[in-house]
Amino acid sequence: MSLLNSMLRLVGLKSQKSQLRKRPGRPIHVETLEPRQLLTVTYHGGVVIPNVHIQNVYFGSDWLSGNSTGNRLYNQTGQLEGFSKYIVGSSYMDMLNSAGYGVGRGTFSTGWIAGYNYNKNVYLNDTTIRAQLQQQILDRNSGVLGGSDPNTLYMIYIEPGVAVKLWTYTSVTSFLGYHGAFAGKSFGGSNIDIHYAVMAYPGSPNVTAQSQGFNNNFDQLTKVASHELAEAVTDPNVNYKSLTWYDDQKNGEIGDLANGYKIRLNGYCVQPEVAKNGALIYPTGYASYKFTGGTSTGFSTINTSSVIPPTPVNSTIVVSTSTPDTDKSLVTSFTTPVKKNASPAGQFAFDPTTGSFTISAA
Ligand SMILES: [Zn+2]
Numbered sequence: 199m200s201l202l203n204s205m206l207r208l209v210g211l212k213s214q215k216s217q218l219r220k221r222p223g224r225p226i227h228v229e230t231l232e233p234r235q236l237l238t239v240t241y242h243g244g245v246v247i248p249n250v251h252i253q254n255v256y257f258g259s260d261w262l263s264g265n266s267t268g269n270r271l272y273n274q275t276g277q278l279e280g281f282s283k284y285i286v287g288s289s290y291m292d293m294l295n296s297a298g299y300g301v302g303r304g305t306f307s308t309g310w311i312a313g314y315n316y317n318k319n320v321y322l323n324d325t326t327i328r329a330q331l332q333q334q335i336l337d338r339n340s341g342v343l344g345g346s347d348p349n350t351l352y353m354i355y356i357e358p359g360v361a362v363k364l365w366t367y368t369s370v371t372s373f374l375g376y377h378g379a380f381a382g383k384s385f386g387g388s389n390i391d392i393h394y395a396v397m398a399y400p401g402s403p404n405v406t407a408q409s410q411g412f413n414n415n416f417d418q419l420t421k422v423a424s425h426e427l428a429e430a431v432t433d434p435n436v437n438y439k440s441l442t443w444y445d446d447q448k449n450g451e452i453g454d455l456a457n458g459y460k461i462r463l464n465g466y467c468v469q470p471e472v473a474k475n476g477a478l479i480y481p482t483g484y485a486s487y488k489f490t491g492g493t494s495t496g497f498s499t500i501n502t503s504s505v506i507p508p509t510p511v512n513s514t515i516v517v518s519t520s521t522p523d524t525d526k527s528l529v530t531s532f533t534t535p536v537k538k539n540a541s542p543a544g545q546f547a548f549d550p551t552t553g554s555f556t557i558s559a560a
Pocket residue numbers: 207208209425429451453454
């Protein structure tokens with residue numbers, strides 16, 4: 199589909215994955231094979247952002263209102279600041295480095311609320327987002343984003359109630375977030391590539407966090423942000439300049455290829471990524487792991503061959519019948535890693551209406 203050739207990468211809604219992964223063909227790219235390892239995520243000649251400098255920008259006046267009286271959204275900017283500050287200096291970035299993508303830990307600067315009053319009856323277009331980000335960078339009085347350079351990644355969080363539109367795609371029906379780049383100006387007036395990611399706020403008119411398998415809005419925002427961060431540093435100029443790390447066979451960036459997975463890192467909901475051979479990769483210290491299997495009688499013998507080895511942590515194990523972050527029924531506590539047959543028979547009672555289940559750390 200030619201339209202997508204000119205589009206930013208999207209984080210698809212669950213029901214829209216196949217549509218969003220469609221991309222036009224790319225030239226064949228030959229890689230030397232390592233023994234028994236087919237490298238499917240290949241280098242396409244573009245740049246990476248080796249040590250990203252991230253800064254959150256909160257678009258919309260809702261982020262500001264009532265901030266002196268404990269406004270929930272204003273408080274959430276503090277949570278999102280904490281997340282950005284943590285993730286960019288964490289094992290999450292080490293994970294990408296270890297995978298050989300040429301990127302590692304970066305730096306964080308305090309974010310900025312751009313208190314635009316959006317008309318929530320109309321779409322907020324990506325072209326407007328770009329123009330407003332550019333204006334924030336240039337405006338000495340209203341902006342503190344003067345550090346912009348090609349290593350800067352602006353993580354833009356849109357206020358609730360706003361539907362974002364990117365070409366013909368919208369956050370109502372097609373995506374949770376996306377990242378991209380455009381030709382712009384630094385605060386000093388130099389021509390630079392401006393890199394940014396956009397996170398639409400969960401809930402009407404957009405899809406709810408719960409419908410996408412998240413416990414709450416914050417979990418969705420950080421998961422989508424981790425996806426976009428990993429992609430933005432390994433493929434900063436997608437649909438703008440040369441691709442960098444990209445899987446031609448599956449038509450996706452590294453986050454797209456692990457989009458259906460969630461883990462917890464330092465309490466934050468994030469997603470794993472993929473290595474060059476397409477295998478899932480996890481940051482050191484992550485605290486989520488999946489079991490698959492089960493019986494329809496309400497009890498299960500855990501198949502440890504399907505366990506993703508966790509870093510030992512004291513965890514509360516919960517059983518749910520859907521996604522890893524849907525912490526529905528508290529069962530018991532363990533010190534991980536959980537050993538084979540560690541649970542007494544009957545320990546893992548769960549809803550017998552499903553034949554498979556997921557266990558994750560709370
Ligand atoms: Zn993506």
